[in-house]
Structure formats: C-alpha cells, structure tokens
Amino acid sequence: MPLPTILVADDDRSIRTVLSQALGRAGYQVRTTASAATLWQWIEEGEGDLVITDVVMPDENGLDLIPRIKRARPDMRVLVMSAQSTLMTAVKATQRGAFEYLPKPFDLKELLAVVERALAAPARTLAEPAAPLESEERMPLIGRSMAMQDIYRIIARLTTSDLTVMINGESGTGKELVARALHDYGRRRGGPFVAVNMAAIPRELIESELFGHERGAFTGATSRNPGRFEQAAGGTLFLDEIGDMPPEAQTRLLRVLQEGEFTTVGGRQPIRANVRIVAATHRDLRQSIRTGTFREDLFYRLNVVPIRLPPLRERVEDIPLLARHFLDRSREDGLPAKILADGAIERLQASRWPGNVRELENLMRRLAALYPQETITADLVDQELAEAASHDQEAEAPEILAKEPLADAVARHIRHFLAAGQDGMPLHDIYDRVIAEVERPLIQMTLAATRGNQIKAAAMLGLNRNTLRKKIRDLEIPVVRGVS
Ligand SMILES: Nc1ncnc2c1ncn2[C@@H]1O[C@H](COP(=O)(O)OP(=O)(O)OP(=O)(O)O)[C@@H](O)[C@H]1O
Numbered sequence: 364m365p366l367p368t369i370l371v372a373d374d375d376r377s378i379r380t381v382l383s384q385a386l387g388r389a390g391y392q393v394r395t396t397a398s399a400a401t402l403w404q405w406i407e408e409g410e411g412d413l414v415i416t417d418v419v420m421p422d423e424n425g426l427d428l429i430p431r432i433k434r435a436r437p438d439m440r441v442l443v444m445s446a447q448s449t450l451m452t453a454v455k456a457t458q459r460g461a462f463e464y465l466p467k468p469f470d471l472k473e474l475l476a477v478v479e480r481a482l483a484a485p486a487r488t489l490a491e492p493a494a495p496l497e498s499e500e501r502m503p504l505i506g507r508s509m510a511m512q513d514i515y516r517i518i519a520r521l522t523t524s525d526l527t528v529m530i531n532g533e534s535g536t537g538k539e540l541v542a543r544a545l546h547d548y549g550r551r552r553g554g555p556f557v558a559v560n561m562a563a564i565p566r567e568l569i570e571s572e573l574f575g576h577e578r579g580a581f582t583g584a585t586s587r588n589p590g591r592f593e594q595a596a597g598g599t600l601f602l603d604e605i606g607d608m609p610p611e612a613q614t615r616l617l618r619v620l621q622e623g624e625f626t627t628v629g630g631r632q633p634i635r636a637n638v639r640i641v642a643a644t645h646r647d648l649r650q651s652i653r654t655g656t657f658r659e660d661l662f663y664r665l666n667v668v669p670i671r672l673p674p675l676r677e678r679v680e681d682i683p684l685l686a687r688h689f690l691d692r693s694r695e696d697g698l699p700a701k702i703l704a705d706g707a708i709e710r711l712q713a714s715r716w717p718g719n720v721r722e723l724e725n726l727m728r729r730l731a732a733l734y735p736q737e738t739i740t741a742d743l744v745d746q747e748l749a750e751a752a753s754h755d756q757e758a759e760a761p762e763i764l765a766k767e768p769l770a771d772a773v774a775r776h777i778r779h780f781l782a783a784g785q786d787g788m789p790l791h792d793i794y795d796r797v798i799a800e801v802e803r804p805l806i807q808m809t810l811a812a813t814r815g816n817q818i819k820a821a822a823m824l825g826l827n828r829n830t831l832r833k834k835i836r837d838l839e840i841p842v843v844r845g846v847s
C-alpha cells in the first residue's frame with residue numbers, strides 16, 4: 364500500500380518545516396505550500412489523502428477552501444489549524460466538514476494522533492457538513508486561552524449531535540452562555556431554548572413546572588399548563604443548578620430520561636420528550652453523590668459530555684480581552700468610552716475573582732459608569748476592588764453569622780439527608796457523611812489560611828500532623844501550596 368500523502372498549507376515557514384519533519388518521521392509522504400492556490404491545484408490533480416491547512420493565508424482563507432475541497436474530493440480528510448482561534452473558527456471549521464480543528468500552538472503528538480484517527484475513519488462516517496450559520500453574529504464567548512480553546516472545540520464537535528451535556532463551573536464562569544452557544548450552533552437551533560433554574564422553584568411545584576399540569580389537577584390549576592419539557596419540544600431544555608434538585612424530583616426526572624416520555628400532573632396520556640438536555644451546576648456532583656444528595660444514576664444519565672468551565676483565575680490571559688469587551692458593551696449602552704492603563708490590567712489579572720467573569724463584568728460597568736476619567740488607572744481598579752471586597756466581608760460579618768448558628772445549618776442538612784432516605788435512596792453511613800461535610804471545609808479553609816502549610820494548619824486545628832495528612836488524603840482535599 365502506498366504511504367498516505369499529507370498536504371500541508373501554511374504561510375508560516377517554521378510550521379511547514381516542523382510538520383514536514385514530524386509527519387515524515389511518522390512515515391507519511393508530505394507536500395507543503397504557503398499558498399491556498401497551490402493546495403487547491405494539488406486537490407484538483409487528485410493528490411493527497413489528508414489536508415492540514417492554516418486559516419489565514421495570503422491568497423485565500425483556509426476555511427473558505429474546505430467546502431470546495433469536500434465537493435471535489437468528498438473523501439478528503441481536512442484538519443484545520445489556527446492561531447486566531449475563536450469559537451467561530453472552531454464551529455465554522457466543523458460545520459464546513461473539517462475532521463478536526465487544532466488551535467495553535469498545538470502539541471505534535473496530539474497532531475499525529477489526530478492525523479492517524481482521521482486517516483483511519485471510514486470515509487462515509489466523515490461528518491456531513493451541517494447547514495451553515497445564517498449570519499455572522501457576534502461572538503458570544505470571549506477568550507483565547509487554552510482552557511477556552513478546549514471549550515470551543517467541544518462546542519464545535521457537539522454541533523452535529525444531540526448528546527446530553529453537563530456543564531460544571533464556579534458561579535459566573537459562563538455556564539449559561541455555553542448552554543446557549545450549544546443551542547445556537549447546534550442542530551436544534553431552529554427550536555426553542557428553555558431554561559429552568561432548579562434552585563429557584565419551590566420543591567412542591569417542580570413537577571408541574573417541568574412536566575405541566577392538567578386543568579383541575581390541584582387547587583388553583585384553573586387551566587391546562589404546558590411544562591418546560593413541552594415548551595422546549597424540538598429545542599433545548601437547560602436544567603440550571605441541577606445539583607439543587609430535591610430528591611423526589613431527581614427520581615422523577617431520571618424516569619423521564621430513561622423512558623423518553625412523561626405525563627403531566629393529573630394527565631394520563633404519556634407525551635414523548637423531544638428535548639436536548641443541557642444541565643449545569645456549580646456543585647461538585649461527585650461529592651453530592653457521596654453525601655447522598657444527588658442520585659448517582661441520574662448523574663451518569665446527564666454526564667454524557669462533561670464540560671468544565673475554568674474559573675477566571677485559571678485563565679488570566681483572557682482578562683484584558685474580557686475587560687475591554689465589557690467596556691465596549693458599556694459604551695454601546697451609552698456610557699462614556701474608557702481606556703485601560705497597563706497597570707490597571709495587571710491589577711485585574713492579579714485579583715482572585717471569586718465571582719469570575721460576572722464579577723469582572725460588574726466591575727467594568729461600575730468603572731465605566733462612576734468615574735469621569737477617560738483612562739482607568741491601577742489606582743481606580745484597586746479602589747473599586749477594595750470597595751467590593753469590603754461588601755463581601757459585610758455579608759459574612761459576625762452579626763450575620765450569629766443569626767445562623769452552625770448547629771442550625773447542620774440540622775438543615777441532616778433533614779435533607781433524611782428526606783432523601785424517604786424517597787427510596789438507601790441511607791447508610793450518615794454519621795460519617797455528616798462529619799465529612801463539616802471536616803472538609805474546616806480543613807480546606809484552615810489550609811487556605813495557612814497557604815497550604817500543613818504544619819501550621821495542624822497546629823491551628825489542634826491535630827497531630829499525621830492525623831491531618833491522613834484526613835487530607837481520605838477526604839481527597841486538593842493540596843495547593845502558596846495560594847492565599
Ligand atoms: N467567555 C465569556 N465571554 C463573555 N462574557 C462572558 C463569558 N463568560 C461569562 N460571561 C458573562 O458573565 C456573566 C455570567 O455568565 P453566566 O450567567 O453564563 O455564568 P454562570 O456560570 O451561569 O453563573 P451562575 O453559576 O452564577 O449561574 C454573563 O453576563 C455572561 O455574559
């Protein structure tokens with residue numbers, strides 16, 4: 364069998380050299396060019412088995428070439444690489460029929476693995492190019508960090524399927540935005556996007572909220588009401604804060620997902636569920652499973668494609684872009700235009716952002732609205748950040764804590780455990796589980812206060828060092844050094 368030939372188009376000479384060496388070593392024949400026109404000529408002449416193309420080339424955009432390549436040579440595998448990686452590039456590449464999209468800089472090992480996979484894929488299972496997006500809307504997600512690139516790639520891959528997605532991330536990291544992007548670029552984008560916040564509905568109303576009710580099903584049900592499942596038919600149902608769903612509702616939801624149909628409250632006729640489910644939570648659901656507050660079987664139903672949104676402090680390189688984006692937004696809303704001084708950006712990047720992108724967004728809005736200066740300086744940022752921090756502390760001031768004694772909070776949780784038991788979830792090890800609930804934050808926060816110094820933490824806790832080490836291990840507490 365002849366060696367597969369790989370056609371590489373990139374105007375960057377060093378990339379051509381690196382690729383041609385690496386692919387050559389891996390046993391492929393390689394032809395490289397800096398121009399899209401030459402690549403096209405090779406395609407027309409029937410050359411090559413796989414194309415690796417850059418997006419921005421002097422004569423033509425690589426993305427525009429893909430549909431032509433696919434028409435002329437339907438079996439041709441195309442890999443797209445780009446330094447300008449945005450959600451749009453990733454989605455477009457996938458929709459136009461690229462096999463995979465690789466943000467630059469890429470890992471050579473990964474590239475070789477993708478090449479191998481692409482060549483092994485039977486031609487007829489190569490994704491059908493999806494219908495192109497109607498318009499070039501503005502980008503919903505900002506950020507070019509590696510962490511965000513991974514998210515864009517997953518979203519792009521999911522545009523051709525209805526797989527259930529579970530989005531996990533701290534508050535304000537963009538979970539809802541990602542859920543919307545999955546819908547807006549997905550196969551169901553012509554249908555409705557319906558969001559339900561599971562934490563915001565009183566538990567006795569959840570069933571009727573999700574599945575609807577018939578007229579007269581309960582006092583006050585004066586007319587038939589469709590539930591969210593029915594409203595979202597043909598589209599996406601976004602189950603936000605899924606980790607806060609009460610146990611009875613979890614059981615009900617699981618059954619609907621298993622059976623693919625539901626009945627309204629008071630109704631008899633089963634209705635086929637025609638929704639794509641995207642769920643989100645800021646909670647660690649594996650931990651909730653351990654403590655008995657989330658059903659493991661439901662978790663596995665929902666966690667088909669997990670997406671973890673990184674906290675903002677893990678992608679500080681996106682902060683300048685995000686900050687300017689929010690200032691631009693404020694200007695569009697009629698607030699004066701602002702410039703960020705370099706020092707200000709440094710301060711923004713050094714902050715911890717417990718409220719993540721939402722907190723940054725609010726800060727930029729305040730800066731745009733409250734200060735007359737055109738340039739936002741480091742001092743202004745410091746001032747606003749200090750102001751925000753003092754509000755946070757107020758919320759946890761001793762007077763407020765005194766209103767909820769620890770014992771009350773513990774009692775509330777225990778009631779929750781016991782209620783879960785009544786719903787058929789087996790109860791066991793309650794003693795250990797409750798103690799673990801208290802031990803974990805106690806140890807975690809003491810470690811944070813000592814910046815990860817276990818000797819100091821053990822002293823503060825009044826524990827033997829070895830005991831502390833064992834507990835850290837047993838509770839699987841991540842040990843981070845030097846983080847405040
Ligand atoms: N990558 C991003 N680019 C631009 N804006 C973003 C990005 N991520 C988040 N935002 C903005 O930050 C705010 C919070 O995002 P979102 O509501 O999606 O977060 P969330 O994770 O659902 O938060 P919560 O857990 O509190 O519900 C929104 O105004 C959103 O537009």
Ligand SMILES: [Mg+2]
Pocket residue numbers: 538539603
């Ligand atoms: Mg949200």
